[in-house]
Amino acid sequence: MTTPPEYTPPIPRWRPEGASILQRLRLARKDVFSSQPKRLYRAWMAQQNAILFDSYTINQPDLIKTILEDRPDDFPKSNIIQDTLKLLLGEAVFVTNGETWKRQRRIIDPAFEGGRLREVFPAMVAAGQASVARLAPQATGTPTEIEFETAHAAADVIFRTLFSIPITDEKATAVFHGFRAYQRAQPLMTFPALLKAPKWVPRFRSSKSARAAQAIRNVLADIIAQRQDQLAAGTAPDDLATKIMTTADPQTGDIFGAKEMVDQVAIFFLAGHETSASALAWTLYLLAAQPHVQERAAAEAQAAWGDAPDFANMRNLAYVRDIFREALRLYPPVPMMVREATRPETFRSRTVKPGSLCILSPWHLQRHERLWDRPHVFDPDRWQTAETRKTARDAYMPFSKGPRVCTGAGFAMIEGVILLALLLRAYRFETVEGKTPVPVQHLTVRSEEGIWLRITPRLPEGSPSGGTPSI
């Protein structure tokens, strides 16, 4: 058997040589990737002078460690991000800093401890099975936009694990469209935020993005009010929402109030559904582009789970897990993170002034040409080598690192494997000619025109055609 040639999947556009600051700002408003220079795939640190402050993209592992792990309090989250997400997230853990953030993490973290992953497994499987059933009418080989379904499935996972309720089609569609509308109406960065204008400078957010954010928050507020009633009546189910709403801060003894809980649920929803949807859609695209990898993964999923998925056999899904890891390396859903220096720093013999932005880019780090072997090639088997594991210690951070690491990292890793295994047992995915996706940075990494795939049932061997896909 011949070895298939190496596959290099789509990479984003980079900015034209000699682009002016104004051109760069315009590009960044549409898609941050296209405002970035190509040299970031090789540089250890690159300075970009904005009009009022400096910004540095930092790829050097020991400097990343300083910022995220050793001295995170000296590099708080930049309010560029707060500015953009305020309408939707209020004071959620994703955007706060200092003591407020520390208190929020003390209340939230216990809900996501490793031990609870076994408890969320059945809800994740149920969401995966619902996704398989939803796709059945589209599994005719006609092109399907798969991001829609991965977002629907990831939203279902969040609803089932947080609130013990399956997402109804209507709600999922409303929330999904709400998020899309919000993303379209709300640029990733507003001009005043990019220029770090003081808070009193008007941000001119469109009324469309305000409406989209409010619509999402209204759905979430309803659900939380209902849960408060259930908690008062002693009828609340034992799920993530109950755990978070009843966990007291070990230092102060207080719990989240209703408004604060809406903020937190909004971020679980945003962080937990946008990111997983992006990761799953890109993984399915990679598998469609590499049929031999897909066939091997489907066979593993079939063998690991037989008739019924179970938690203990998750360990037999090593190849599916490596595929998901490799997809998170090439298409990290959160491609860049922004921090702000609060005191003078010397990085690579350069003085970084207080107020400068430090951009940490999983996108560039995980494809860095001086750190990774064949950095742009899709190769899930690389995760079985000691060399990759060594490189990954310094140069792989799809979930960030340090105390601000993603709260849902363990959750997302089992969710990805479960959903992929269930989808691959049921269906075969193929690329569509003329529809190669172009990665762009919205809130997460998406494809400019969606990710289009042909889906057909993967019928069990020997079954008559037209049988029901296995779930």
Ligand code: HEM
């Ligand atoms: C593949 C899926 C996911 C990826 C790649 C991902 C990635 C990340 C990254 C990179 C950050 C750090 C952002 C920054 O510091 O600027 C983050 C933070 C966060 N993520 Fe995730 N995430 C995923 C899924 C989830 C899920 C499923 C949840 C919850 C259910 C979640 C909840 C959060 C929260 C609450 C934060 C804020 C943590 C803090 O600032 O203290 N994420 N995530």
